[in-house]
Amino acid sequence: MKKITRRSFLAAMAAVSAAGVLTACGGSGNAASSAAASESASVSSEAVSSAASADETGTHTVIDHGGNEVEVPNKVTRVVIDQIPILSTYMAYFEGSAPYIVGYCGSFKSVISDTVLKNIAPELTESSDTVYAQSDLNIEEIMKLNPDVILYNAGNSSHAEILKASGIPSIGFATVGASTEADPLERYEEWLKLLEDIFGEPGKTEAFVAAGDEIVADVESRIADIPESDRPSALILWKYSDGVPQVSGNGTFGTYWMKHLGVTDKALEATGFAQTSMEQVYSWDPDILFLDGPGLQPLRTEDVLSGNVDGADFSTLTAVQNGRVYNTTLGMWNWFTPNPDAPLVLAWLACNTYPDAFADYPLGDTIKEYYKTWYGYDVTDDELEEMLLY
Structure with missing residues (x-):
């Protein structure tokens, strides 16, 4: 698929305008x-x-x-x-x-x-x-x-x-x-x-939206080729406070991230941003645990993997035992909520969910190009590492 850039889009729009058509x-x-x-x-x-x-x-x-x-x-x-x-x-x-x-x-x-x-x-x-x-x-x-x-x-x-x-x-x-x-x-x-x-x-943001849609289409086409038997289950821990986990249940932003990923959403039986118990989390036992981290809760991946969470023991979870705990980052904003990085979020989620299928996906380069083209900002290597490894 041909890449859409601001320059190519503006050139196309200029030609259309000259023909007397405005979209x-x-x-x-x-x-x-x-x-x-x-x-x-x-x-x-x-x-x-x-x-x-x-x-x-x-x-x-x-x-x-x-x-x-x-x-x-x-x-x-x-x-x-x-x-x-x-x-x-x-x-x-x-x-x-x-x-x-x-x-x-x-x-x-x-x-x-x-x-x-x-x-x-x-x-x-x-x-x-x-x-x-x-x-x-x-x-x-x-x-x-x-x-x-x-x-x-x-x-x-x-x-x-x-x-x-x-x-x-x-x-x-x-x-x-x-x-x-x-x-x-x-x-x-x-x-x-x-x-x-x-x-x-x-029409001001049409090129920006189109570029994001192109990233999404590429990611989803790769996911579509993954057999159902190779698709894991997942759970989004939205918040954790005073021993009470709060998950991203049905109808929340997390529901749609899970749908786009094609995984089994373990919290789908819950509604909204639902408070639950650690016993319920144990029962769900997801293959992957996503933490909706910075901005909403202070948990980092290393806290969960090392057992350094006050009032909770995540060590029995399959996700923890296999080291499959990932913390959504604060690139442009909290990555699980609506934000202009959304296409990059899907790419990041897919790379972590399906590491083999996305082994050749240039996530770092895609992020840097996106930020440079649409935000006019050069992401440093340190900033990129913080985005990807929080």
Whole structure:
């Protein structure tokens, strides 16, 4: 398959434009799974297309992931982000920078400190204006920041009511529990598309999305050739606190990672981010244990393999005995949640799940090329090692 680069894409688009045809597509090739998403794709794109040529003092209509019609300024230069982990996707939208952000969820700053995002967009860590912790909302402090728009979690109805009452244009972004499936490989594309609508730039991220889809297609074609008998079982430990494991059950981001990998998801009988017991984990006894690590829990692979986990003994698990414990990394963001590294996440998961089938897969080179091309950032060997071996 021919590789898609920013240069080749722009050249193709220039030729199309000269022929008088304009294509505006910012999402994935998958069909919309709800009427609201479909309406947003058609109506909102039309609105922002006209907004692009409108007076900067005017407004345009955006339909967010909650189905709300929001009047947004044509010129957005002050953004507040509340309780939606979209900072990395926002940076990817701006190809390696994070302009216009005047405030964001304070708890995200500690997450950023463990990622390469702090190096790509240091302005995020240098900002002193944050919006408290992830679960808090102080609308008075937000209004002092004089934002043009607020980006928030569409699933948080209490925040939505407060933000709507403020009169500040507030746009909801879907996470889990939305009308569309919580597939991280689709969700980050939906986020990019909604950012296109907000900033009046339809089609801006089409080449980026296409390049990611190309990586995914390559990985999934390799997985498709693996016999069912060679496919392991797996479990995602989402969090571990005070002796209580919390797994990534049915309907969460983890469900879809397991589906893309073609493995047996041991936690599929659980619902949501479910608290369970170590006895249940022993009963599931996965061939592979994935840790949703930095940013959500402090566990490292070596902690589990060496038995250095307070209140829990993982040593009897098949995954531990065979050394098949892997910790999702903090490349651009926590890799199990929606983020612009999602295609790389699938490649990383596949390389660890099927080491023989992916023995020749150039994961390190793929990561470096992706970051250089789309984020304008040269990943160092030390950073790459941290991503792959956490």
